[in-house]
Amino acid sequence: xxxxxxxxxxxxxxxxxxxxxxxxxxxxxxxxxxxxxxxxxxxxxxxxxxxxxxxxxxxxxxxxxxxxxxxxxxxxxxxxxxxxxxxxxxxxxxxxxxxxxxxxxxxxxxxxxxxxxxxxxxxxxxxxxxxxxxxxxxxxxxxxxxxxxxxxxxxxxxxxxxxxxxxxxxxxxxxxxxxxxxxxxxxxxxxxxxxxxxxxxxxxxxxxxxxxxxxxxxxxxxxxxxxxxxxxxxxxxxxxxxxxxxxxxxxxxxxxxxxxxxxxxxxxxxxxxxxxxxxxxxxxxxxxxxxxxxxxxxxxxxxxxxxxxxxxxxxxxxxxxxxxxxxxxxxxxxxxxxxxxxxxxxxxxxxxxxxxxxxxxxxxxxxxxxxxxxxxxxxxxxxxxxxxxxxxxxxxxxxxxxxxxxxxxxxxxx
Amino acid sequence: xxxxxxxxxxxxxxxxxxxxxxxxxxxxxxxxxxxxxxxxxxxxxxxxxxxxxxxxxxxxxxxxxxxxxxxxxxxxxxxxxxxxxxxxxxxxxxxxxxxxxxxxxxxxxxxxxxxxxxxxxxxxxxxxxxxxxxxxxxxxxxxxxxxxxxxxxxxxxxxxxxxxxxxxxxxxxxxxxxxxxxxxxxxxxxxxxxxxxxxxxxxxxxxxxxxxxxxxxxxxxxxxxxxxxxxxxxxxxxxxxxxxxxxxxxxxxxxxxxxxxxxxxxxxxxxxxxxxxxxxxxxxxxxxxxxxxxxxxxxxxxxxxxxxxxxxxxxxxxxxxxxxxxxxxxxxxxxxxxxxxxxxxxxxxxxxxxxxxxxxxxxxxxxxxxxxxxxxxxxxxxxxxxxxxxxxxxxxxxxxxxxxxxxxxxxxxx
Numbered sequence: 001x002x003x004x005x006x007x008x009x010x011x012x013x014x015x016x017x018x019x020x021x022x023x024x025x026x027x028x029x030x031x032x033x034x035x036x037x038x039x040x041x042x043x044x045x046x047x048x049x050x051x052x053x054x055x056x057x058x059x060x061x062x063x064x065x066x067x068x069x070x071x072x073x074x075x076x077x078x079x080x081x082x083x084x085x086x087x088x089x090x091x092x093x094x095x096x097x098x099x100x101x102x103x104x105x106x107x108x109x110x111x112x113x114x115x116x117x118x119x120x121x122x123x124x125x126x127x128x129x130x131x132x133x134x135x136x137x138x139x140x141x142x143x144x145x146x147x148x149x150x151x152x153x154x155x156x157x158x159x160x161x162x163x164x165x166x167x168x169x170x171x172x173x174x175x176x177x178x179x180x181x182x183x184x185x186x187x188x189x190x191x192x193x194x195x196x197x198x199x200x201x202x203x204x205x206x207x208x209x210x211x212x213x214x215x216x217x218x219x220x221x222x223x224x225x226x227x228x229x230x231x232x233x234x235x236x237x238x239x240x241x242x243x244x245x246x247x248x249x250x251x252x253x254x255x256x257x258x259x260x261x262x263x264x265x266x267x268x269x270x271x272x273x274x275x276x277x278x279x280x281x282x283x284x285x286x287x288x289x290x291x292x293x294x295x296x297x298x299x300x301x302x303x304x305x306x307x308x309x310x311x312x313x314x315x316x317x318x319x320x321x322x323x324x325x326x327x328x329x330x331x332x333x334x335x336x337x338x339x340x341x342x343x344x345x346x347x348x349x350x351x352x353x354x355x356x357x358x359x360x361x362x363x364x365x366x367x368x369x370x371x372x373x374x375x376x377x378x379x380x381x382x383x384x385x386x387x388x389x390x391x392x393x394x395x396x397x398x399x400x401x402x403x404x405x406x407x408x409x410x411x412x413x414x
Numbered sequence: 415x416x417x418x419x420x421x422x423x424x425x426x427x428x429x430x431x432x433x434x435x436x437x438x439x440x441x442x443x444x445x446x447x448x449x450x451x452x453x454x455x456x457x458x459x460x461x462x463x464x465x466x467x468x469x470x471x472x473x474x475x476x477x478x479x480x481x482x483x484x485x486x487x488x489x490x491x492x493x494x495x496x497x498x499x500x501x502x503x504x505x506x507x508x509x510x511x512x513x514x515x516x517x518x519x520x521x522x523x524x525x526x527x528x529x530x531x532x533x534x535x536x537x538x539x540x541x542x543x544x545x546x547x548x549x550x551x552x553x554x555x556x557x558x559x560x561x562x563x564x565x566x567x568x569x570x571x572x573x574x575x576x577x578x579x580x581x582x583x584x585x586x587x588x589x590x591x592x593x594x595x596x597x598x599x600x601x602x603x604x605x606x607x608x609x610x611x612x613x614x615x616x617x618x619x620x621x622x623x624x625x626x627x628x629x630x631x632x633x634x635x636x637x638x639x640x641x642x643x644x645x646x647x648x649x650x651x652x653x654x655x656x657x658x659x660x661x662x663x664x665x666x667x668x669x670x671x672x673x674x675x676x677x678x679x680x681x682x683x684x685x686x687x688x689x690x691x692x693x694x695x696x697x698x699x700x701x702x703x704x705x706x707x708x709x710x711x712x713x714x715x716x717x718x719x720x721x722x723x724x725x726x727x728x729x730x731x732x733x734x735x736x737x738x739x740x741x742x743x744x745x746x747x748x749x750x751x752x753x754x755x756x757x758x759x760x761x762x763x764x765x766x767x768x769x770x771x772x773x774x775x776x777x778x779x780x781x782x783x784x785x786x787x788x789x790x791x792x793x794x795x796x797x798x799x800x801x802x803x804x805x806x807x808x809x810x811x812x813x814x815x816x817x818x819x820x821x822x823x824x825x826x827x828x
Contacts, residue, residue, distance in 0.1 A: 026559070033735065034558060133701050135560050139553045142730060143721035144448060145440070146549050269706075272686070279704075286717050287547050287708035290693075292683075294701035303700050307557035316556060316730040321447065 009035050009313040012071035013042040014087055015078035016051055016059075019101065022302035023075070024052045037309055041069040043078075043087075063087055067094065073309055076100040085109050092116040092124065097317070099308040101128035101301055107201035111214040115323035123317040128304040130156055130202045131278040133294030135304065137209055138311065141320070148285040149210050151250035153410065156202040158276035158295040159186040159193035160225045160245035164261065165274045168233050168242060173226065184297070185276050195224035196245070200259040203247040210282070211251040213327035221331045221386075223260035231370050232339050232407065235378035238366040239337070241265040244273070246410065249329065250283075256332035263337040263380070263409035270410070281413070288413055333385050335409035336360070338393070339378040341370075342402040348377055354399065358392035360384050380409060423449050423727040426485035427456040428501055429492035430465050430473075433515065436716035437489070438466045451723055455483040457492075457501075477501055481508065487723055490514040499523050506530040506538065511731070513722040515542035515715055521618035525628040529737035537731040542718040544570055544616045545692040547708030549718065551623055552725065555734070562699040563624050565664035567824065570616040572690035572709040573600040573607035574639045574659035578675065579688045582647050582656060587640065598711070599690050609638035610659070614673040617661040624696070625665040627741035635745045635800075637674035645784050646753050646821065649792035652780040653751070655679040657821065658687070663743065664697075670746035677751040677794070677823035684824070695827070702827055747799050749823035750774070752807065753792040755784075756816040762791055768813065772806035774798050794823060 011027075013020050020042065027037040041058040042051070043066045053059060058069050063083075067090070074091040076098060078084045084105045091098050093116065100106065106113065106129055117124035127137050131154075140147040155161050159177075162185050166176035177194065180186035192198045197217070204217040225245050236243045244264045249257040264271045269290050273279040278295030281288060294300050311317050338360075340351060345367075352362045364380040381389075393404040425441075427434050434456065441451040455472040456465070457480045467473060472483050477497070481504070488505040490512060492498045498519045505512050507530065514520065520527065520543055531538035541551050545568075554561040569575050573591075576599050580590035591608065594600035606612045611631070618631040639659050650657045658678045663671040678685045683704050687693040692709030695702060708714050725731050752774075754765060759781075766776045778794040795803075807818040 134703050135553045135557055139549045142725050142728065143549055144724060145717035145721045286714040289548050289707035291705060293703035300700040303559035307559045310558060311556050314556065314732055316732060318728055318730060
């Protein structure tokens with residue numbers, strides 16, 4: 001009789017960039033009481049480039065050669081939807097468990113991947129896709145009582161949070177982006193981060209995970225941090241808060257969501273999540289839970305991917321429930337921070353009157369002169385829908401010739 | 415051929431008080447896609463008392479009768495060490511998985527229970543034992559990369575945190591305790607909470623879980639919140655912080671720990687964990703992780719226990735690694751908040767000189783007159799060991815006739 005016991009967990013890497021390299025280094029460290037994880041193959045564009053993989057590893061540009069190594073687990077680190085999508089569908093079809101950190105792919109094709117995983121009873125883990133350094137997604141997938149949530153608000157893009165934190169401290173957005181790139185916090189091309197696209201994708205993944213609905217990220221109200229002005233940052237402070245790059249979703253009835261820089265009152269738990277930190281505040285049946293920590297970076301992403309591999313290798317991960325119903329996310333009714341710039345401003349009381357005539361009632365206001373000698377007023381309003389705000393601002397511009405801008409405002413949780 | 419498929423998860427309750435009652439109610443709700451959890455037996459002192467259990471459930475004062483029902487999982491909600499300890503050892507010996515919320519038992523006999531669980535390859539879960547409403551312990555047990563931590567600081571006793579939060583807002587400690595009892599946050603006998611014993615027990619469980627060492631809770635430096643004076647609360651605010659009931663442990667080299675009210679600077683993530691909220695800040699290899707949420711209460715504890723049952727029923731929980739080495743926890747070197755009361759105080763500069771002569775160097779100070787006309791000075795010092803502080807305060811009392819007190823002070827994490 002021959003007994004076969006695996007002496008290592010053989011994994012195939014799809015992609016071997018920064019995270020793949022960090023993962024190879026981490027997997028090469030002593031694994032203590034756990035089976036070693038061995039990268040036995042890697043799919044790359046250029047197999048001739050040197051990589052920190054074992055000479056025994058099959059490094060190839062050919063997916064068939066990769067699957068021929070019969071990996072126990074496929075780790076997807078390609079990013080983007082093609083060719084990641086067909087490759088993961090093939091892996092799941094072959095009953096090979098998948099670990100991915102790819103929020104773009106999950107956001108756009110998560111339902112299809114979940115359906116494929118369920119159809120073949122194969123695990124699909126993605127802890128590193130959102131708030132990469134803090135394990136919480138897998139936890140809630142196993143715990144239905146804890147996961148009975150009705151909404152969330154979060155900071156999920158570290159680059160945007162770093163840039164706004166620096167801007168609050170006086171830096172220009174451009175300088176802060178350069179600094180983020182120098183520190184390795186921002187991609188060489190940071191447009192997806194700064195335009196809110198990365199955040200909207202992560203929000204779509206969170207909505208899939210907690211609300212069990214598939215919302216296309218392009219259909220979520222999304223704004224980037226580029227449009228945030230120094231005057232808005234200063235006014236936010238005077239009105240007792242700070243501007244943060246937030247995402248929110250609520251599914252207590254219907255589904256509302258947005259991904260945008262917003263005014264966050266100082267007493268809100270997200271107001272002090274600074275720099276590259278990420279955080280998720282989840283409204284559950286049994287209270288409000290906060291998970292906070294590092295959101296990205298090759299080392300922490302690789303560590304989280306490796307933990308997903310460990311969980312699958314321990315046989316402790318069940319396949320999910322399958323595809324998700326498609327849903328629309330409406331823009332919510334929120335409070336607003338409205339700022340008005342002009343060489344010569346109308347009286348604040350007249351502005352408040354005009355806003356009120358459009359159903360926008362002010363709860364706080366502040367006035368100041370900016371560094372370049374312009375006057376600027378700002379108003380924090382009670383809740384209103386976006387079209388009301390747009391109409392009010394258009395009237396105001398028409399009546400006074402002012403420049404106007406509006407950001408959504410969070411409320412302090414009860 | 416007969417196929418046997420379980421149609422429910424049959425559990426035995428050890429104890430059926432507040433949490434057991436909440437659990438029975440929760441388990442009776444529709445279970446969605448999950449198998450129903452059925453309480454088939456309960457061990458209670460007085461079986462004749464009415465309880466919200468099915469008439470089919472075996473309610474008994476006899477442990478043998480309970481085990482005779484052949485439960486799939488035993489849930490321990492007795493509290494205390496006897497008879498919980500022998501009953502759980504018996505369950506694990508019979509290879510019956512155990513869920514417990516009993517921090518006293520785990521703190522004092524956790525190593526023995528872990529050894530028994532490992533010996534019979536049987537799961538032992540205790541997510542509700544520390545920060546009952548926030549799932550994180552099981553998560554780290556599965557994820558070795560994330561769990562590579564070197565220290566933690568936490569607020570784990572909601573009653574003490576509620577009382578100090580109320581006291582900061584002006585209430586007396588006695589009034590705050592009464593209010594906590596009225597709201598159901600404090601036990602009818604809150605001594606274990608107020609004296610720091612509950613916190614020290616939870617700290618011992620956290621040290622087992624993350625540092626893999628067994629420290630007896632009685633051997634951890636422990637102070638309760640009763641000794642915190644209104645003057646200390648006021649001085650903490652003037653020195654830019656707040657007094658919180660914290661526990662800390664560090665095992666980056668050796669092991670240090672304490673459970674005591676401490677000065678927490680405003681910029682520390684724990685400074686704004688208010689009311690009955692709990693939080694754990696974990697120093698990991700890949701960054702600092704914060705988990706925050708409700709810490710206790712029958713409903714949330716029952717929900718967490720039920721999720722532990724679900725995880726075991728899903729077959730996704732491995733047995734642990736076994737018993738733990740016994741360890742001593744030394745008192746750490748920390749910063750200190752020193753307060754000095756007297757009808758007539760020495761000059762602050764003379765106090766600072768005397769403290770400095772004992773190696774206690776002040777980094778901030780404040781003076782004020784209390785409501786009863788006494789003068790009070792306070793000093794925030796740089797790091798020092800406790801014996802140095804005791805000696806300095808003794809000298810000060812001798813030289814000036816002052817009343818003195820000292821609390822440890824946390825530093826803002828780098």
